[in-house]
Amino acid sequence: MKKFIIALIVIVATQTAVAQENKGTFSGGFESNAQWYQDDDAIGVNAPQDQSRSNNYFSLRYSYDKFTAGIQYELFAPNALLGYSPSFTGNAIGTYYLNFKHKGLDITGGHFYDQFGSGLIYRSWEDRQLGIDNSIRGVRINYAFNEYLTATAFTGNQREAFEISEGTVTGLNAELDLSTALDIETGIQIGASYVNRYQQYTGPNLNFPADVGAYSGRADLSFKNFFIGTEYVFKEADAFVLDGLISNTNLQEGRALLINAGYAIKGLGINATFRTLENMTFYSDREAAGNTFLLNTINYVPGYSKQQDYAVSNIYVYAPQTAVVPLEGKAGEIGGQIDLYYTAKKGSTIGGKYGTKFELNYANWSGLDAEFDLANETYEASLFSRGEKYFEEYSIAIKKRFSKNFSTIFTSIHTEYNGDIIEGKDFYLKGNSFIFDGLYKLNKGRSIRMDLQHLSADADRGNWAAATAEYAFSPFLSMYVTDLYNYDVTNIHYYSVGGSYTKGRTRVAVNYGRQRGGLVCVGGVCRFVPENTGLTLNISTNF
């Protein structure tokens, strides 16, 4: 706390002094997510020991000339919200940095966020909803040699709640823009990276590597309306860890291939992603492998499926399976998705007066076809084989405006979900959902939105229905009431009511209700949240 106060005084004093010369700029934000938990017999949950909990983040950033400095102070009072790592407790400065930028040079000391390529080899980022902040504390240097060649080097330890990781992460990256270098129309970018994790090992096994390196190469091409990109990552053999226990009789290599291609013209856009990977978990602490709170993750392996917008379509969401788990027959996964956006022109039969928008998505994921020799703790798997189906989904959304004031979205989804693989529960589910969403705009910024949702499923908890009504009093103030009802098996209503007020830089939201337990996925990365009931208050402001 003392350090924090001193840091703030210094920053504020400097800022005050400099403000008169009007050279510095100052920005920051404050976010507080608080919840008061209740006992709720209907869903069989008791409030946790600390009944009211909150996650608070306060960040300050100050730039002056070529320098930028920032800190983020975090307070988990008295403990973090349910579903977050319990290591987030108390208060401290979470991240701090000093950055210098001049011409092509960009140097950061302290915590930094970055990614190489798609992140398949390395990515550090912050997501407060997921409770992730795997920034690296160390030194990062980025240098642009000229218009087409850029290189990055960094080394440091990864943030692990308020501590840092035991392992040191070092990375090198180079990006070359060939189209600029050769002055050609066709876009060609290539890149290569090396990322190393160094962690001393003092146990009995002499073969145990302290250094584990990963190499990646990638190329992106674009010509006219087409684009295609590919990335390959190879990770050196690392210890085999399951549930925090090292079983190091066999070290294993990992590999991944990502291909992305697309076509876009006005009114039509298509994007296809294919990815296959084997044993691609990469942690800054070998014993953290597979931890549920996503701590110490060096690389980013998101689930590529459509991010669904509604309650019933978010119950069975694919979570990527990157780890090797012999007893479950998992060695990796293979699959992909196709996205299509199409706009039927205004005035055409389908387009009507305002044009009709279509969004289609197809996603399919399976395990690699792996053969495990449990006795010798080895396995064989090909990167281009398909084993058990994990997930499949077809979805279509049609967005249609009927008049200046009335527009609708119709969504239909067919989902196949392997509950055994994704959640470790004994079911394989096929489900169909239909969702109707209507929006009516009144005058003076007032509007009404309603949706009706239904999911019929043949396994697990069966059928669900949901409805939402939302009323905006103005662009600044809105209220909603929603209910997600499992009428088939549990007869539980997950109701919620709330409102939010937004003005300029500040937003305040209040909700009361029941939260369905399960995976909360943001950007293809999932976190488990236990079922709970209570009152939440979210405040955020930026300046």
Place this chain on the structure above:
Amino acid sequence: MKKLLFIVVLFSFTFAKAQTALPEISLKDLNGKEVSLASISEDKTVVVSLWATWCVPCMRELDTIADVYEDMQEEINFELIAISVDDSRSTRRVKPAVMGKGWEYTVLLDPNNDVRRHLGNPNVPLTLIIKNGAIVYRHSSFTPGAEDELFDKFKEIAGE
């Protein structure tokens, strides 16, 4: 609790002094060309919207404005620059989405969320009006009708 109070007091102090501009960095547009953020509002007023393909209200806002974009360009010189904060998972979806929807905006990519962090990690959608490099109006969230408020503000600010 004391700490919280302390933060609030301190925060209100700094708030009064705060002044903001977009960071002086370059982002890539959909053709891979670098665009400097410092140059986008040189001697003019523009709207910058931070959005993502996975954000429903963002898509609503940009779809709604797209319906009347040409008219507003003519009537009040309205110009919108849409900065996508889609990360590496969904950044590949941006171009197909923008083209498929037929949006006429200048679209920039911020896959590492540098701009977003510079602005204090706000929720999206975040809509800014920027005049000669300075952020003069800021609104987050979108409900239907908010676009009219935005056009009014834009007209007022651009006309000053």
